[in-house]
Amino acid sequence: MEINRRKFLILTTSIAAMTSSGEPSATSSPGAYDVHAHWWGMTIDIDKCIGCGNCVRACAVENSVPEGFYRTWIERYEVPPGEDATPVVASPDGGIHGFPPMQGADAKRFFVPKLCNQCAMSPCVQVCPVGATFVSPDGVVLVDEKYCLGCRYCVQACPYGCRYIHPVKKTVDKCTLCYHRITQGLTTACCEACPTGARQLADLKNPSDPVHEFLRNNKIQVLKPQMATRSKTFYRALDGAVR
Amino acid sequence: MGPTGVEGFMYPNEVELQWSILIVLYPFITGLVAGAFILASLERVFNVSAVKPTYRLALLTALAFLLVAPLPLQLHLGHPERSYEMYLTPHTSSAMAMFGFVYLWYLMVVLLLEIWLDYRVEIVEFSQTARAPWRWVYRILTLGSRNISPRARRIDERVGYVITVIGIPSAFLLHGYVGFIFGSVKANAWWSTPLMPVVFLFSAMVSGIAAVMLIYMAASKVRKVAIDMRCLDTICQYLFYVFVIDFSLEMLDLIHRVYEADESFRSLDFMVHTRLWASQVVLQILVGTVTPLVLLGANQVFKFREGARKAMYAAAGCLTMVGIFAMRWNVVIGGQLFSKSYLGYTSYKLQFATREGLGASIVLMLLPFAILWALLKLLPPWLEEKEPAGI
Amino acid sequence: MSSRLKDAAHLIPLVLVVLAGVAVFLLFRQVLVPKTFGQYGHYRAAALDDIRVRPVSFAGQATCAMCHDEVATTRSKGKHRGVSCEACHGPLAKHADDPAAMKPKKLAGTGLCQGCHKADKAKPAYFPQVVPAEHSGGAECLSCHQPHSPQMQ
Structure with a gap:
C-alpha cells in the first residue's frame, strides 16, 4: 500500500490519539477513532471576524456545497443608534465574496459567522420521521444521505436556517463540522482557512482543549438561547441584536 | 440587491420555500376525510336520524379523499421510493413518523371495515345478481361468506357500532395530529401554538361537513331526486355550530398573539398586513368565514323558503370550502414567508407545470371525485331509500 | 353458542387478512x-463511516510545515503566525498527496491582501486595515511587505 505524506501524518496522529485514549474505537474502519471519546462543538469570537469570506469559500470547496446554498455563511450587522432600532443585516451570497467596505461611524457594525450549531437537543433530529439525521455519539448533527426521504421537516424545524435541500441529491444537506476531517485529527475547513482564528473547533470532552479556558474567561452566548436546543456553537461578544 | 421576491433579510438558505402547495393540499384533504367521517358518525353513534340520507355518502366521501391523502406528500418527497422507511424505522419523537400508522389504522381498521360491514348485504346480493365482470368483483368483496341472516346482520351492526366509536377518536387523532405536525415546530412562531391541533380539528369538521353537504346537493341534482330538507337543515345547523367553535378558536389564537406581542409579533403582524392580506384577511376571514357564518346563522334565526335556503346553504358551503382552503394555505405557505430572523420576507412562486405546481394540485383535487364516482357506482349509497336494509 | 359462531364466521376471513398483513409487514x-x-441510536451507524471517507481538500497546517519548514519558521515569527498556509494559498491536499501532480498557483498579491486589510467600518477596530490609495498611493503591497512576515523592519 502506498502511503503518501499526508496520509502518513494522519496515520501517526491517529495512532497517537489511539494510544493516549487507551482503547481502539468501536468502529475500526476507516482509521482508528473512538466515537465516544469526543464531544465536538465550535467557538466563534465575533470580535475577531473581519468578514473576509474565507470560511464560506473553504467550506464550499471542501464539501462541494452547491451554489446558492450555505453550510456556513457570514452576516453583517448594522445596528443604528436608538433604543428600539431594527438592525440592518446583509449576507450577499452568504458572504462568499466578502463584503463591500462600509464608511462612517454612525452605527454599530460587526460580522457574525454562522453554521450548524450542533445542538445536543436538536429540533431537526427530533422531527426526522425515519432517523436519517441524528446526533452522532461524538456530538455532531449529521445526515445519512442514503436514508433521507427529502421530506424537509428538519429544514422547517431548524431555528437557525442551517439546512437546505441539495438540488441534485434531493436529500437534506448541512454542515457536518467537517466530520471527515475532525475524525482524522484535522480541524474543519472553515477553521483552517480563517485568518484571524475567529473560529475554533472544540472538543468538549478533551480536558486539555483550549475551549474550556475560552468558555471560562469570556462572556459567552449561543444563538437564540430561548430555543433551548443546547447549541454547541459558542459565541464570544455576541450582540443582543443578533438573531 | 438580494434575490427576487425578498424584502429585508432572510437567512441565505431560507429564500426558497420548502413546503409547496402540495403540503397545503395534505391537511386540506385529510381534513375533509376527518370531517366527513365525523358527520357519518353523527347518525350512527349519536342517533341523529335526520342526517341518515348522507351517512353512506359521507363514508364513501371520506374513503375517496383518504385514498388520495398521501399522494401530495409522496409527490413532494425528494426520494418517494424511500417512503417505506417510515414504516420500517419510524422515529418515535417525530410527529411525521406516525402518519403512516395513523393513516393505515384509519384506512384499514376504521373506514374500510365500517364500509364493508355496512354494505355487506348489498355486496352479497350483487355477487349473485350483477353482470359477469362485476359479479366477480363483488364475489371477492364478500370474502367468501354469503351469510346475511338477520343474526349475522345484527352482529355486523354491533361490530360496526364499536368501530364507529373507535373511529371518532381515530378521526380526531388523524387530523389533530396533522395540526400537531405544524403546532409542534418551536422554531416557527407562526405555527408553534398548542391551539394548532384543535383549530385543525374543528376546521376539518367544518370543511368535511360542508363538502358532504355540497356533494349530497349535487348528487341529488344529478339524480333528479328531491333533497331531503330536514337532512340539509340539520347538517347546516351542525355546520354552523362547529364553525362558530372553529372561528372562536382562531380568533382566540389571534387575540392571544396580539396581546402577548412576543418577539415574533412585529414581523408576523407586518406579514398579515402585506403578503397575507388577500389570502388571510379577505379570503379566509371575510369571504370564507364571516360570510358563511352570517348565511348559516340567519337560517338559525329566520325561516326562509326552501329555494332560498338551498341557495344560501350552497353558497355558504362553497365559501366555507374556499375559507378552509385559504386557512390551510395561510398556515403552510404563510409560515414560510417570513424569516426566522424576523428581519425579512420572501415570496412563494407558484408554478403550473412542475411536479409541485398548480397543475399537479388540480389533478390531485379532482382525483378524489373520480374515485368517489367509481365508489358510488360500485357501492350505491341510495338503495336504502327504496328498500330499507336495516334491521 | 355454535350457531352464533356460525353467524360471525364471515368475520374470520377479515381477521385473517389483517393478520396476514401484519405478518408481511414484520417480515x-x-x-x-x-x-x-x-447500533448507536435511531439511525444507521454505517452512515458515520460513509461520511468519514469523504475526501479532504485542505491538507492542514501541520502537513504543509512538514516540507515547507523554512517558510513555516518565518511565518511563525511574524504577524501572520496565526494565518494558516491554505488561508491564502487555497486548498492543497492534492499537492500534499503528490507535490509533482499539482503545483500551487501564484497568488494575486495586492488583491489578496485587500481581501482582509481593506478598511471597513464593520471590521473590528484593532484589526490592521488601510485605505489602499492613502496608504500606498496604489503601489503593490508586496513592494514593501513580505507576506509571510508582513511587518516592515
Whole structure:
C-alpha cells in the first residue's frame, strides 16, 4: 500500500490519539477513532471576524456545497443608534465574496459567522420521521444521505436556517463540522482557512482543549438561547441584536 | 440587491420555500376525510336520524379523499421510493413518523371495515345478481361468506357500532395530529401554538361537513331526486355550530398573539398586513368565514323558503370550502414567508407545470371525485331509500 | 353458542387478512432495515463511516510545515503566525498527496491582501486595515511587505 505524506501524518496522529485514549474505537474502519471519546462543538469570537469570506469559500470547496446554498455563511450587522432600532443585516451570497467596505461611524457594525450549531437537543433530529439525521455519539448533527426521504421537516424545524435541500441529491444537506476531517485529527475547513482564528473547533470532552479556558474567561452566548436546543456553537461578544 | 421576491433579510438558505402547495393540499384533504367521517358518525353513534340520507355518502366521501391523502406528500418527497422507511424505522419523537400508522389504522381498521360491514348485504346480493365482470368483483368483496341472516346482520351492526366509536377518536387523532405536525415546530412562531391541533380539528369538521353537504346537493341534482330538507337543515345547523367553535378558536389564537406581542409579533403582524392580506384577511376571514357564518346563522334565526335556503346553504358551503382552503394555505405557505430572523420576507412562486405546481394540485383535487364516482357506482349509497336494509 | 359462531364466521376471513398483513409487514421489516440501524441510536451507524471517507481538500497546517519548514519558521515569527498556509494559498491536499501532480498557483498579491486589510467600518477596530490609495498611493503591497512576515523592519 502506498502511503503518501499526508496520509502518513494522519496515520501517526491517529495512532497517537489511539494510544493516549487507551482503547481502539468501536468502529475500526476507516482509521482508528473512538466515537465516544469526543464531544465536538465550535467557538466563534465575533470580535475577531473581519468578514473576509474565507470560511464560506473553504467550506464550499471542501464539501462541494452547491451554489446558492450555505453550510456556513457570514452576516453583517448594522445596528443604528436608538433604543428600539431594527438592525440592518446583509449576507450577499452568504458572504462568499466578502463584503463591500462600509464608511462612517454612525452605527454599530460587526460580522457574525454562522453554521450548524450542533445542538445536543436538536429540533431537526427530533422531527426526522425515519432517523436519517441524528446526533452522532461524538456530538455532531449529521445526515445519512442514503436514508433521507427529502421530506424537509428538519429544514422547517431548524431555528437557525442551517439546512437546505441539495438540488441534485434531493436529500437534506448541512454542515457536518467537517466530520471527515475532525475524525482524522484535522480541524474543519472553515477553521483552517480563517485568518484571524475567529473560529475554533472544540472538543468538549478533551480536558486539555483550549475551549474550556475560552468558555471560562469570556462572556459567552449561543444563538437564540430561548430555543433551548443546547447549541454547541459558542459565541464570544455576541450582540443582543443578533438573531 | 438580494434575490427576487425578498424584502429585508432572510437567512441565505431560507429564500426558497420548502413546503409547496402540495403540503397545503395534505391537511386540506385529510381534513375533509376527518370531517366527513365525523358527520357519518353523527347518525350512527349519536342517533341523529335526520342526517341518515348522507351517512353512506359521507363514508364513501371520506374513503375517496383518504385514498388520495398521501399522494401530495409522496409527490413532494425528494426520494418517494424511500417512503417505506417510515414504516420500517419510524422515529418515535417525530410527529411525521406516525402518519403512516395513523393513516393505515384509519384506512384499514376504521373506514374500510365500517364500509364493508355496512354494505355487506348489498355486496352479497350483487355477487349473485350483477353482470359477469362485476359479479366477480363483488364475489371477492364478500370474502367468501354469503351469510346475511338477520343474526349475522345484527352482529355486523354491533361490530360496526364499536368501530364507529373507535373511529371518532381515530378521526380526531388523524387530523389533530396533522395540526400537531405544524403546532409542534418551536422554531416557527407562526405555527408553534398548542391551539394548532384543535383549530385543525374543528376546521376539518367544518370543511368535511360542508363538502358532504355540497356533494349530497349535487348528487341529488344529478339524480333528479328531491333533497331531503330536514337532512340539509340539520347538517347546516351542525355546520354552523362547529364553525362558530372553529372561528372562536382562531380568533382566540389571534387575540392571544396580539396581546402577548412576543418577539415574533412585529414581523408576523407586518406579514398579515402585506403578503397575507388577500389570502388571510379577505379570503379566509371575510369571504370564507364571516360570510358563511352570517348565511348559516340567519337560517338559525329566520325561516326562509326552501329555494332560498338551498341557495344560501350552497353558497355558504362553497365559501366555507374556499375559507378552509385559504386557512390551510395561510398556515403552510404563510409560515414560510417570513424569516426566522424576523428581519425579512420572501415570496412563494407558484408554478403550473412542475411536479409541485398548480397543475399537479388540480389533478390531485379532482382525483378524489373520480374515485368517489367509481365508489358510488360500485357501492350505491341510495338503495336504502327504496328498500330499507336495516334491521 | 355454535350457531352464533356460525353467524360471525364471515368475520374470520377479515381477521385473517389483517393478520396476514401484519405478518408481511414484520417480515419486510426484518429484511429491509439496515444492519447497523440502532447500533448507536435511531439511525444507521454505517452512515458515520460513509461520511468519514469523504475526501479532504485542505491538507492542514501541520502537513504543509512538514516540507515547507523554512517558510513555516518565518511565518511563525511574524504577524501572520496565526494565518494558516491554505488561508491564502487555497486548498492543497492534492499537492500534499503528490507535490509533482499539482503545483500551487501564484497568488494575486495586492488583491489578496485587500481581501482582509481593506478598511471597513464593520471590521473590528484593532484589526490592521488601510485605505489602499492613502496608504500606498496604489503601489503593490508586496513592494514593501513580505507576506509571510508582513511587518516592515
